Amino acid sequence: MEASILIVSRNRRTELSRTLKILHRYVDEEVHEIRVFLDGCTDDSESLKQEFPEVHWMYSEKRLGASRARNVLYKTARGNLLFGFDDDAHPLQSDFIKRSEKLFKEYPKLAIIGFKEIKGNWSSDNDIPLELIKVQPDFLVNDFVGCGFVIKKSIYDETRGFPAWIDIYGEEWCVALEVLEKGYNILYTYSIQVNHRIEKTKRGKEANYFRFGKQLKNTSYFYMVYYPFPLFLKKIFRLYILNFKKYGLKDRKFFQKFWVTMFENVLNLRKIWKERNPVHPNTLATFNNLSKPLY
Numbered sequence: 419m420e421a422s423i424l425i426v427s428r429n430r431r432t433e434l435s436r437t438l439k440i441l442h443r444y445v446d447e448e449v450h451e452i453r454v455f456l457d458g459c460t461d462d463s464e465s466l467k468q469e470f471p472e473v474h475w476m477y478s479e480k481r482l483g484a485s486r487a488r489n490v491l492y493k494t495a496r497g498n499l500l501f502g503f504d505d506d507a508h509p510l511q512s513d514f515i516k517r518s519e520k521l522f523k524e525y526p527k528l529a530i531i532g533f534k535e536i537k538g539n540w541s542s543d544n545d546i547p548l549e550l551i552k553v554q555p556d557f558l559v560n561d562f563v564g565c566g567f568v569i570k571k572s573i574y575d576e577t578r579g580f581p582a583w584i585d586i587y588g589e590e591w592c593v594a595l596e597v598l599e600k601g602y603n604i605l606y607t608y609s610i611q612v613n614h615r616i617e618k619t620k621r622g623k624e625a626n627y628f629r630f631g632k633q634l635k636n637t638s639y640f641y642m643v644y645y646p647f648p649l650f651l652k653k654i655f656r657l658y659i660l661n662f663k664k665y666g667l668k669d670r671k672f673f674q675k676f677w678v679t680m681f682e683n684v685l686n687l688r689k690i691w692k693e694r695n696p697v698h699p700n701t702l703a704t705f706n707n708l709s710k711p712l713y
Contacts, residue, residue, distance in 0.1 A: 421450040421515050422497030422571075426487040427505035428456070431463040433615065434505040438470050444512045447472050455491040457482055483585025484564070492579055500574055504565040507614045509533065510543055510551065514610050518568045521607060529573040529602035530594065532562030532711050534611040543613065553608045560708035561594045562604055566612030569593070576600050583693050587629060588636035595644055598704055599697045606711045623671075631675040634661055638683055639690050646696045
């Protein structure tokens with residue numbers, strides 16, 4: 419079964435190079451393909467094309483955002499299985515493709531497999547503490563982590579794919595909910611693990627403000643697109659009240675970001691309304707009752 423390994427990258431040449439070197443050792447590129455979308459890069463990421471000529475490269479001079487870039491990239495994939503990795507994440511199991519194929523055979527209604535995420539930056543995979551790679555039972559979930567997962571292309575094509583109306587943060591929710599609406603399952607597995615080479619301590623306050631605004635905006639979009647009327651109004655109202663109390667009243671920049679985000683949502687109301695695709699109440703019940711993946 420042919421697989422497509424798909425990566426969106428922006429201004430992280432070093433991390434992308436490391437990931438591609440690892441995948442080059444693991445992937446038979448005569449059978450499978452690797453595709454990379456460089457999203458408005460202003461560094462020298464494009465020079466990697468000379469180092470990795472076997473990779474299928476795509477470029478956008480204008481920054482699209484992770485979700486919009488994935489929306490474009492995934493349409494070009496030829497594989498039956500679509501593997502998504504962040505540019506700073508790599509699988510720890512060299513046979514991750516075969517392991518995925520085995521799981522799909524074991525679970526006929528399975529659409530997406532989310533891989534166990536291990537955060538941290540080690541010089542070698544052998545240095546990862548054993549307690550972090552301990553294997554536990556797999557379980558069904560309502561979402562998946564974008565840094566490492568696989569989805570069947572046939573089922574991805576049944577959905578609207580990664581949303582072009584979101585730039586970053588929240589796009590996995592949309593794909594997951596549409597997959598559940600089609601009657602398929604999402605599995606969180608420990609048998610395939612991905613090392614996401616980030617350190618929480620290095621995330622600065624500005625990154626937190628940026629994430630806060632994006633998640634607040636995109637979560638309200640999510641409710642507006644997929645929840646029935648008038649339930650989405652109640653969800654959005656509650657979302658903003660809780661975030662204003664938890665963040666907006668405690669930090670000046672969070673306060674500013676809160677009102678800027680609300681203004682942006684009002685401006686984009688008509689555009690997002692055109693994307694409305696409410697799912698069945700039973701799907702929402704399933705979505706809310708299933709476990710969340712481990713972040």
